[in-house]
Amino acid sequence: MKVRIRRWPRLLVILALLLITAFFTTLQYIEYEYANLQAEHYGHTQLFPMPQRVPLDYVMTGRDFIAGTSASERTDAWEFYHYNAARSDVIGALRALPDTRDVSCTARPYHFTVQHARVSIVIAFHNEARSALLRTILTLYHRTQRRHLHELILIDDYSDDGDLLPDMLNLKIPPFLRNFSSTSPTPMTLTKSSSSYFTSNSQAAPPTNTFSAPTEVTIKTARNTRRSGVIASRNRGARLATGDYLLFLDSHCEVNVGWLEPLLERLAIGEMAGAAGGVAGGAPIAVSPVLDSINAESLEYAASSKNLMGGFDWNLHFHWIPRPQSTQQSQQQEQQQQQEHYQAEAQESLASLNAKTAYLQQFGWERKRFSEARIHRDTNTAATAFKSPTIAGGIFMISRHWFHKLNGFNPFLETWGGEAIEFSIKxxxxxxxxxxVPCSRVGHIFRKEHPFHFPNGTDSQTTYLRNSKIIAESWLDAYKYFFYASKPAARDIPINNTHTQRSHQLKSALNCRPFSWYLQHVFPQLKYVRQSVHSDYLSMSCLCGCVCVCPCVLPNDDFIAFGTLSSGELCLHITNPQAVIERQLRMTSCFQNDITHWYLHRENAQLQASSGACLSVVTEMPTSATKLRNSTRSTHLRVVLQPCVVSADEHSQRPRSGNVGAARKRALSQRWLRRGGWLVHQQTQLCLDNPLSDVVVVSHCRNAAPSQLFRFAMELQRL
Known part of the structure; x- marks a missing residue:
């Protein structure tokens, strides 16, 4: 009897804790539901995301499915997946994530038309760990409103694990996955039929001209009969989609709370702006979330900077680049327009908020975070979408209509590499x-290298280089030579006209702009390129159409090399075109603002300066000073600048024989050959040399002579 008396206080404490937990959980649910009541009545969403809660049955979901091919049993798990798949297997099918959004994102509703907010999510994968793929899917179900998640499309690109999709289709998912959006209490089961739903109580899909919030989600699956690559697999998934929007997602992601609504709102604003401008189907806008980092080793979730945007270099390699301050200032006007839009709707939101607060005050509880001050902070730059030159990490959402109108991803790009850059430029x-959109956050495992093998016996470098060449030939216009200068090996990779013909037809049909417009208005940061630590500096301000003192020249098929011409740490420069001839050429610092650019032509072999003159070798009469200085053959030859000579065929039809002979003689003195790192004067077979600090001469070519090695900033052929 005494023992039972001692247990009563403990039981009362436990019961009190349970009641308190249930009380606050109920209040959270009431808040969550009330914040979304108007969505059903007014036809638009005003979402205040619910705090994350992951019950135990969520964590334990899919244990048998994951154990089907446990990563811990593989001795080469890291080499196979290139992330810690064994740890992925043990952390659970779903986990709570830190809310990495700015506070201004959590204190405002998102407005868009529900009838046109059905999203088809396409996930293409090859040899993905079961736990990572399952976690990607469960986060989508747990943190996405069911009314917007129209369908999930899984494309297996001929993975080694052939039982993955059949095992997943038989997976039992607990009812809590419905995130309070479903009404049926039955557990959801994945079914293989592309026209069926997850639950056994399937209903026919609503007609396209009406809308009712669905309580189930369609899944469509497909397995490639051979390795096709992520590009072809994503295109296949897009063809199977029927939603209003397409969202492409990797198979090792975790979406965060409230991730979809900001994307839908930005697309809805773009569609309204396009409709106001007379554009059928709205403006073609693609939106990307901020990709938070999931550590490949520890799988730790960490917030990423919201001031990074996607870019690339002249190698056509993707890079994260900081958002420039000038870009932020240029978007202030657009942000003001968005602010007017939000403030106009803020009054309606406040009315709803006041009613909701009064309702919650009946329970003696009021959330301060829904204050009027914070609602008016929703136009803070931390919550405002900003433009990016390229798609962020290949994860983006776009109107299905516009994706197909742009011909999707280029089908001639093989396997993987460059598809996001090509689609972005297009x-x-x-x-x-x-x-x-900074208010949308998605975690992504960033692997340092690709774990999968490329088909047809090719390696990743060759495949990526071939894809990049197709992109350059299709969209870069004359700027493709900057790509060839960065990747001379790409010239040897064969492609045919069919690889670029489709892009050229699209450019003509849609009246697309030239690539120079992209450099000027979208990605001006690409104009400046540093090749290496050896002062190879190509000031592209002149080459890319900016106002400058030199003629604006774009490279073409006649160029062998161009840009600054350096030897060691110095560059060949025209000091003063008006000065006497012997003082025109000097080796000087490569970092001068007006440093001379040189262009080595293929047809006439002339080495032309950006001022228009050509590098020549002339014979001079030896003097006593030159005899004392050097007695070699090059003593009687000088490197000078002369007006460039066109070929004799380009002269007048009946030239004087004397003029033609003089022109031919001078033209021969302006011919240079590129042999390795040498610049060889064709007529004398002597090499350009920099024996002293600021002097250039010609002398006998010597192997391994550093003073005779010259580098152009951009080489268009292999040395």
Missing amino acids: LWLCGGQIEI
């Missing part, structure tokens, strides 16, 4: 734009 040039 979208910008053909009237669209790309924006990153």
Whole structure:
């Protein structure tokens, strides 16, 4: 009897804790539901995301499915997946994530038309760990409103694990996955039929001209009969989609709370703006979330900077680049327009908020975070979408209509590499734009290298180089030579006209802009390129159409090399075109603002300066000073600048024989050959030399002579 008396206080404490937990959980649920009541009545969403809660049955979901091919049993798990798949297997099918959004994102509703907010999510994968793929899917179900998640499309690109999709289709998912959006209490089961739903109580899909909030989600699966690559797999998934929007997602992601609504709102604003401008189907806008980092080793989730945007270099390699201050200032006007839109709707939101607060005060509880001050902070730059030159990490959402109108991803790009850059350039040039939405957060495992093998016996470098060449030939116009200068090996990779013909037809059909417009208005940061630590500096301000003192010249097929011409740490420079001839050429610092650019032509072998003159070798009469200085053959030859001579065929039809002979003689003195690192004067077979600090001469070619090694900033052929 005494023992039972001692247990009563403990039981009362436990019961009190349970009641308190249930009380606050109920209040959270009431708040969550009331914040979304108007969505059903007014036809638009005003979402205040619910705090994350992950019950135990969520964590334990799919244990048998994951154990089907446990990563811990593989001795080469890291080499196979290139992330810690064994740890992925043990952390659970779903986990709570830190809310990495700015506070201004959590204190405002998001407005868009529900009838046109059905999203088809396409996930293409090859040899993905079961736990990572399952976690990607469960986060989508747990943190996405069911009314917007129209369908999930899984494309297995011929993975080694052939039982993955069949095992997943038989997976039992607990009812809590419905995130309070479903009404049926039955557990959801994945079914293989592309026209069926997850639950056994399937209903026919609503007609396209009406809308009712669905309580189930369609899944469509497909397995490639051979390795096709992520590009072809994503295109296949897009063809299977029927939603209003397409969202492409990797198979090792975790979406965060409230991730979809900001993307839908930005697309809805773009569609309204396009409709006001007379554009059928709205403006072609692609939106990307901020990609938070999931550590490949520890799988720790960490917030990423909201001031990064996607870019690339002349190698056509993707890079994260900081958002420039000038870009932020240029978007202030657009942000003001968005602010007027939000403030107009803020009054309606406040009315709803006051009613909700009064309702919650009946329970003696009021949330301060829904204050009027914070609602008016929703136009803070931390919550405002900003433009990006390229799609962020290949994860983006776009109107299905516009994706197909732009011909999707280029089908001639093989396996993996460059598809996001190609689609980004195509979208910008053909009237669209790309924006990153800071209020949308998606975690992504960033692997340092690709774990999968490329088909047809090719390696990743060759495949990526071939894809990049197709992009350059399709969209870069004359700027493709900057790519060839960075990747001379790409010239040896064969492609045919069919690889670029489709892009050229699209450019003509949609009246797409030239690539120079992209450099000027979208990605001006690409104009400046540093090749290496050896002062190879190509000031592209002159080459890319900016106002400058030198003629604006774009490279072409006649160029062998161009840009600054350096030897060691110095560059060949024209000091003063008006000065006496012997003082025109000097070796000087490569970092001068007006440093001379040189262009080595293929047809006439002339080495032309940006001022228009050509590098020549002339014979001079030896003097006593020159005899004392050097007695070699090069003593009687000088490197000078002369007006460039056109070929004799380009002269007048009946030239004087004397003039033609003099022109031919002078033209021969302006011919240079590129042999390795040497610049060889064709007529004398002597090499350009820099024996002293600021002097250039010609002398006998010597192997391994550093003073005779010259580098152009951009080489268009292999040395």
